[in-house]
Amino acid sequence: MDGTMGFAKFNSCCGCFVSSFLLVLWFCLPSILCLSNSNIITSTQNITDPETMVSPNSIFKLGFFSPENSTNRYVGIWYNNMSELTVVWVANREKPLTDSSGTVMIANNGNLVVLDGQKTVIWSTSASNISQNSSAQLLDSGNLVLQQGISNDGNNTVSGGILWQSFLHPSDTFLPNMKLGTNVKTGEKQLLTAWKDQSNPSIGTFSAAVVPLNIPQVFIWNGSSPYWRSGPWNNRIFLGVPDMQSVYLDGFNLDSDSKVGRAYLSFSFVSDPLFARFVMDPEGKLVEYRWDEENNNWFIKWSAPNTECDIYGNCGPFGSCNALDSPICSCSEGFTPKSTEEWGKGNWSGGCVRRTQLQCERSNSTGEVGKADGFLKVNMMKVPDFADWSAAADIKQCEEQCLSNCSCTAYAFDINIGCMYWSGSLIDMQKFSSGGVDLYIRLAYSEFGRKDSKVIIITTVVIGTAIIGVITYFSWMWTAKLRGRKKMKKNMDLGEVSTDLSDVGMLEDGIMTSKRRELPAFELEDLAKATNYFDTANKLGEGGFGIVYKGTLLDGQEIAVKKLSKSSGQGVEEFKNEVMVISQLQHRNLVRLLGCCIHGEEKMLIYEYMANKSLDAILFDPTKRTLLDWKKRFHIIEGIGRGLLYLHRDSRLKIIHRDLKASNVLLDEELNPKISDFGMARIFGGSQDEANTKRVVGTYGYMSPEYAMEGRFSEKSDVFSFGILLLEIVSGRKNNSFFQEEAPSNLLGHVWKLWSEGTILEMIDPALLEPSIQVEVMTCIHVGLLCVQEFAKDRPTMSSVMSMLSCEIATLPTPKQPGFIQRQITSDTESSSRNHNIFSVNDVSITICQAR
Incomplete structure (x- = not known):
């Protein structure tokens, strides 16, 4: 009996213990599960x-x-x-x-x-x-x-x-928004240190950091010895990184304070800043990785050093390195190898020495008076290490300051840095095939005499050859001209007048087109009759090129005649360019070129006639724009997009328009859009994605930031213009129609402000505010904002744009702040746009699309 009762009591106690344990576990479990x-x-x-x-x-x-x-x-x-x-x-x-x-x-x-x-x-x-x-x-x-x-x-x-x-x-990785810097006074330093190897994270041999002395640079060290350097930072790029072209593409920022000797480098890349990183690898390379979501892996975007010339000081003092030469090291003009024997063995560490002592050095040591030293200009150089800085207003003053300082051995001038000069030996010079800056190396006056004698001989030979060539060329041209006249006369007699564009001298980027292209030529008299002698009553429009007239040929065909004004800012080159480009294109959303006319100084282009003139004539007219309901506007948006997609990807030639705007979109009688005006267009080679020009042409308000400020254009430049045009079509307002209002100053700023505040419906043309179309209109606004993002790599391609508009891509990425808007327009949720999750700053991402 006692045993039974004892056993029962034991079971009762165990039951209480188990219950208590389960109760405690029940309350603790959420904390345990949430910990991870x-x-x-x-x-x-x-x-x-x-x-x-x-x-x-x-x-x-x-x-x-x-x-x-x-x-x-x-x-x-x-x-x-x-x-x-x-x-x-x-x-x-x-x-x-x-x-x-x-x-x-x-x-x-x-x-x-x-x-x-x-x-x-x-x-x-x-x-x-x-x-x-x-x-x-x-x-x-x-x-x-x-x-x-x-x-x-x-x-x-x-x-x-x-x-x-x-x-x-940091360890070995430099992440977006991380500050990599050095403070000279405190010794505080953010140093990237490589792993010993892929299996051992302990600190390896190589390290990298920003050195703020004089002009900030990024260095890689092998132990305590310099291994690679970026060259000076000029507030936009590092001058020693030739493939670093623009802040709009690379997104670097360096904050420096010369008073305390502090410089911090950070970056925020344009594609997806959370999935880009720089790594100091165990082999001594600083490597930029990007994440490829499609292939689900990392790929190398950039790395340094890559060649022997990138290794610090490889050619020794006053030696210049060129990876394209053999051998890669050479002495600058006026210098000779310090050790010819070692130089011949490929050991260039001893560098070069001057052939002739500088005048100021001779004057100081012997009192000899001679002609002043001069400077040898060397183009596209990675400037030497140990640059000093002086306050000089321009390159001339920089030269004068260097010449007056006997210890100054070279100088360079960069508009964003100012005057850089060097004293003593020139270390780590490199010759680039592109990029870099002009370096002026100090030489004795007699060295220029040696150079001049060589130049005289070479110049004499070149001039003689050129004279013979010119005589031969003009003889050939005269013969060809006579043949051309006979051919033209014969064609006119047969009623088959044509113009050979190669005879007109069609040039694209300085390369003569090799294939002959035929385009119908019109007689000036026929065009004069067709337009009633260019009567102002037949005037369709006017732009920088001149005036466009409506005309009717004898067979009843209606045409539009673009007559190039003699005072036009768009000259003969644009005329030639448009003829060459558009004559090769056939697409229903591109205006068709029927022919051209060249008569003395008169130059004209003849197009198919578009009954409803240009888009801006209807869209921005308070009365006429009511003709454009949402169905018609969306039809126009899709048509323009298809035309651009054809230019960028589907045509035989890859063409960048560079001047897409409402006035360059023509509408036929059924309001079908056709892109026109290819005077500014450029043809890209098969593998070419980007180009640079010193002559920025186009229309402000439609230009992308990298094109307007850097002269760099690509298909993403056209995407930016398309985004502006899309937002104009939705709102019925011009991008530059806000100048008289308090803020913001343009349509982009207005749209971004409303988007950030969650009141984007306010920007839609009141004529379009129908509940049934709201989702489609919001999709277009969202796509428009993606197209006008500040950085080129953030913008989608036209193929992606068309997929977004057709709802093939249901969930759209979060747009970031557009380019060319007032910087004070920000939102509290701006930082959230960097998150990997896909949502918009105002929580109205378009994730629902309706079939059309």
Whole structure:
């Protein structure tokens, strides 16, 4: 009996214990499960291997990992939700854990620490002056922040003061919005340090950082020796990186303070800043990686050094390196190898020495008076290291300052830096095939005499050859002209007048077109009769090129005659260009060129007649624009898009229009749009994606930022113009129609302000505010904003634009701030546009499309 009762009591106690345990587990389980999803570490919440924590929008993850071919455990940060482990930061690089017993926690002194299984601290943030409870938070930027207090909202906002952050203690990776810098006074330095190898994150041989002395540069060191340098920063680019063309493409920014000797470099790339990174790899290369979402892997976008010439000081003092030459090293004009024997063996480290002592040096040592030194100009150079800076208004003053300083051996002038000069030896010079700056090297006066004698001989030979060539050329031209006249007369007699464009001298980018192209030629008298002798009553429009007249030929065909004005800013080259370009194109959304007329100084183009003139004549007319309901406007938008897609991708020639605007879109009697005016257009080669021009032409308000400010154009330049045009069609307002209003100053600023405030419906033409079309109109606005983003790489291609408009792409990316708007127009949610999640700044992403 007693045994039975004892057993019953035992069972009762066990039942109570189990119930209590389950109850405690029930209340604790949510905390345990949430731990791996938290982005906060507090004094009561830590991470134990293999637990992890993620940033608020699941972009980065912090936890324990083992490198490839290693069993050691490290605490690190890596990209979340990627097919391959990509580590961007490591805490305990020099003290790996040998097992899975590690813990990350907040210590009693408020620092973030990593403990091994014996509770020994193997890594710590070592912050000081922690006055209250602290916490560690992983942000969506990849930055691990130790802060005062505890963040309650769990987002990217730091609640208290920052005590320590991983961005100021980087490993081998440079992430967007990270500041890589150096402070000369305090010694504080953000240094990228390579791993020893792919399996060992401990600090390797190579490192990289920004050096702010004089003019900031980026350096790679091999141990303590310089290994590569970027050349000076000119507030736009690094002068020693020839393929770094523009801030609009590369997105770098360097904040410097010469008073305290501090410079911080940061970048924010235009495609997707969260998935671009620079890595200092174990082999000594600084590599830029981009994430390819389509192939789900990283690819190399840029790297340095790449050639022997990129290695610091490879050719020694006064030696110049050119990767395209053999041998790659040579002495500058006026210099000779220091050791001819070593130079012949390929050992250029000794460099070069002057052949002739400078005049100012001779004067100081012997009192000899002679002619003043001069400067040899060397084009497209990576300027030497150790540049000094002086305040000079222009290159002439820079030269005078260098000439008056006996120790000055060279100078260069960059409009964004000013006067750079060098004293002593010139180290790490490199000759580029493009980019760089002009370097002026100081030589004795007699060195120019040697050069001049060579020049005289060469010039004599060249001039003699040229004279013979010119005589031969004009003889051939005279003969060809006589043959051409006979041919033209014969054609006119047969009633088959034609113009051979190669005879007109069609040129594109300086290259004579090799294939002969025939285009019908009209007689001036016939065009005069067709337009009633260019009567103003037949005037259709007028632009920078001249006047367009309506005409009717004898057979009743209606035509439009574009007559080039003699005072036109668009001259003969634009006329030739348009004839050559448009004569090769056939598409229903491109205006058709019927022929041309060249008669003395008169030059005309004859097009098919478009009954409804240009789009701007209807769209911006308060009365006529009511004719354009949404169906017609969308039809026009699609037609323009198809025309551009044909120019960029589907035609035999890849053509960039460069002057797309409402007045260059013509409408036929059924309001079908046709792109016109190809005077500014440029033909690209098969593999060419981008070009540069010193002569920026087009219409302000429609030009993309990189074209208007840098002269760089591509198909993305046309996409920007298309975006402006799309927004104009939706709103019924010109982009430049806001100048008399307080703010913003253009249509882009107005649309962005409304978009950011969530009141975008206010910009839609009142005639279009029908509930049934609202989704389609909003899609067009969204696509328009994507097209006008400030950076070229952010903009979609025309093929993507057409897919978006046709709803083949249902969820659209988040637009960023457009180019050329007032910078003060921002929104509180602007930073969220950098998140990987796809949503818009005003929470109205278009994710629903209706079939048409």
